[in-house]
Amino acid sequence: MRQYRQSEPVDFVIVGTGAGGGTLACRLAEHGFSVVAMDAGPYFRPLEDFASDESEQTKLYWTDDRIVDGANPLQMGGNNSGKAVGGSTVHFAMVSLRFRPEWFKSRSLLGYGADWPLDWREMWRYYSEVEDALKIAGPITYPWGPHRPRYPYRAHELNAAARALADGCEALGIQWTETPIATLSAPRGLAHPCVYRGFCTSGCSTNAKQSALVTWIPRAIAAGAEIRDLAMVGRIEADNSNLATGVHYHRDGQWRFQRARNVVVAGYAIETPRLLLNSATDRFPAGLANSSGLVGKNLMVQSNQAVWGTMEREVRSYKGPPSLAITEHWNYEDKGKDFFGGYCYMSQGPLPQLWANTLLSARGLWGPHLISEMENYNHVVGLKIVGEMLPQEANRVTLADETDQYGLRIPRITYSWCDNDRRLIDHSLAFMTEALEAVDATDIWRQNDDTCHLNGTARMGNDPLTSVVNADCRSWDIRNLWICDGSVFPTVGGVNPSLTIQAIACRTADRIKTMARRGEL
């Protein structure tokens, strides 16, 4: 791996190497820019470092201190963010979905949220680029939305949990499909296909999972980028001419400074605003890139409610990636909804610790009730949504007074559902209950309180007054400061976000190349 000196400015220093930062580091390096990409987490080698074990693999999670409040405080930790080279994609569930085209203009076309400054047709091309880069395994024809090319790898077979979803959809007369998923269904280079071991959200120890760690990062290194791991960026330096000059980062027990001609923040929707806010100066007292006052605001998670039941037959949903089948029916069907936005739902495969804690926290079970319910583990079947939540300024990241192990102020994350969020959730729970009843599941119950994914907090837009970055992920206030991760989403849609984050990063790299050629950097 090539290494750069701290004292010589690199073209780009990127903070965070996940879906946004890892992808961008790769594409910028491939375009010929000098790149140092830093991550607070370690550079793991899955084949040697990853155990088949839920507890051990919590080492992948971002578990630095955070305060959560609001009417519906978020559960952070494992379910929400990673701290490793490759970011959250190292332990993500690999579901790789495109936005519904109308969502890029949800304000003008559907009457809610905010419009994106991006055109869906251009995004469609970038989605294809990412799907090919990750060799997504998916169905031959996708039932919803405009035409998309065939997925590069064949779909995975269905496990019993996925079959229950499919059977339920067919009974209720809606479409379903094999989930497009970022794990190999055939060999690729030295990597074997997925062996259906089911530990995906604890990290994939066989490298079948096409995370940023095994896709974009090796390509970035091959193209000359440096990946600097265990490097926690604490502050972006900005000078008096409204330019960023580099980043202060903590590595090997001391603070250091990397000079750079451009700084990209890609720390995900909590750490990105936190870093911008923690970088306040006399000139930018409200934090960097924050003349709109929107840095940290409009945080959006996605609703992640579930309906669970018990089957007479053995399901053993621990085998295979957790979400092998999906329906996006309620993303594309607008009739019969009393809410804005949409949701998809997928089959599930919780491992024992996660499942036991679900029974405890969502159903309040402990003692003999918990033990006997856990003995039904192999018969449990579940459906879970990824649902759209609306942007609200009051849902936000601010700085608490307490500090972390680096002496940096920790984030306070405030979250409350709105009425629309609740109506969407109610609709989905009622529908999924029917779907489980249709496959003769018994002891059906609803998990009302769960969320996933983090987006917003530095939204993109066409107007500096109402957005933090433009369509190219460039901040309005500081022209060599960029934000390229889940934070830039103006709305979240009803699908998992990583494919869109990576598509935006690919587009941003191309735009930067074009602008550089025109002397517009």
Add this chain to the structure above:
Amino acid sequence: MPDSRPGTRFPGYDVLSKRQGPSWNEKTREVIAKRLATASEPRFFTADEFLTVVAAASRIVPQPPTRRPVPIAALVDRKLHLMQSDGYRLPGTPRDGEAWRLGLKALDLETRVAFGVPFHILKEADQDFLLARMQSGELRDPAWTDMASDVFFRMRLARDIVLAYYSHPTAWSEIGWGGPASPRGYVRIDYDERDPWEAAEVKGGNVVAARRKNNRVR
């Protein structure tokens, strides 16, 4: 219907019989060996605190007397000792270790006020009574300060205990889970399909058949 007594559904199944086989990679062997060797003395908790945790753990996750118990309290202790935190907390709730200390102190006080003795020597029914009141947020002594007792129950005490229990191979065997699965993974993944290295459940009352299959798991 399966036998409803705990621990009888997967007779003879032991996840650890796969330990040297292709379902366990080297890293997993190392991690689980360490977990199985967890010494029973506390490093984080004081001796008194530890007694309370042991007692609470045996109510949250009761274990049958017929086998060696999972050392739940020691596993919780080790996690706190190593400062492995969930990484998020409500306002008024301190970081994980301090939250445990505060919660145990408050529970101790509530117990002495209500029953005049420490928690660990209470009758099981009285322990359950207090834990249920904690779960519903009805323990409100000023000793809880700004941390609600139901929050402590759900996010710390019961959560850490349940996670510790289900981190142990004994608990995995009890629920018939396949356990570690790298690199071998699984082949048969549809309804009622079982790879020969998975637990067999008693079907149609035939304990012998299930036991025979489970004894062959490697």
